[in-house]
Amino acid sequence: MKVLVKTNGMAREEWLRWRRMGIGGSDASVIAGVNKFRSIFQLWMEKTGQEEPGEAESEYAHFGTVLEPVVKKEFTARTGLKVRSRRAILQSEEHPFMLADLDGVINENGEMCVFEAKTASAYKLETWEGGVPLEYLYQVQHYMAVTGAKKTYIAALVGGSRFIYHEVFRDEKMISEIIQMEKEFWEKYVLGGTEPPADGSEATTRFLDGKYRVSSGGSIELPAEALPLCEQYEEISNQLKELGKQKDEAANKIKNYLKGNETGIVGGRKITWKPVVSTTFDKKGLEKEHKDIYEKYCRKSQYRRLSIA
Secondary structure: OEEEEEOOOOOHHHHHHHHOOOEOHHHHHHHHOOOOOOOHHHHHHHHOOOOOOOOOOOHHHHHHHHHHHHHHHHHHHHHOOOEEOOOEEEEOOOOOOEEEOOOEEEEEOOEEEEEEEEEEOHHHHHHHHHOOOHHHHHHHHHHHHHHOOOEEEEEEEEOOOEEEEEEEEOOHHHHHHHHHHHHHHHHHHHHOOOOOOOOOOHHHHHHHHHHOOOOOOOOOOOOOOHHHHHHHHHHHHHHHHHHHHHHHHHHHHHHHHHOOOOEEEEOOEEEEOOOOOOOOOOHHHHHHHOHHHHHHHOOOOOOOOOOOO
């Protein structure tokens, strides 16, 4: 690796411009289709200069930066390992499109380890207790690909009160996959100027539903490659229907074993069939009996439904 640019004292706007010159660690999960918040289309538009980088200073990002020194200090207090800042954007010499802006580095027995600090909401506690979330695994493996490090320590302050850290070791198979997918994205889509294909991520679903929310009412002839996608969509839809029936059948057989009982034990598994009380809102009744109130508080929303015939 080499130092692409030093970031000490660099303004955030300039830092974001430098990040556009390659693929950073947080971009890896987007390209892999496992990032819930950023679509591959957004990333492509940012890297090709069609859109400003999407990492503007939000409240969440702001306090993540503010709390980073706290996470580092707590990690050192618990492990005795000193975290040193690496105020630079690093670049892979073998794969120049791969960049890394590390939260810190650790010298452990003469070996350089990557350090990554995170903050997370209390709702993510169970996830962090079980291991490192997948999107961050892509991030730290990307960093190890750039730096040559064999291990990463990733520490998280969860819910403002729980401190968790994990060791992540270099995974050559995953790194090879990351290099391949990032190389294709950079050379074929960014440098080539070709729009990348859609993936199945939640972020891409939200992006497309938002960008094309309004229908023009027009009709177009689709390219021939759309036909196999239609067939794939129908086949999977039918499979899901069949799996839904199989799932319902299994559930009904279990219910028939339980009968009036609330809990059943089998093979170390605990099965519960508990009563749930829910409250529903009678919209039709309100519209019929108090139409003026219904219309005052009724809010309409618009979306587009995909249908293949």
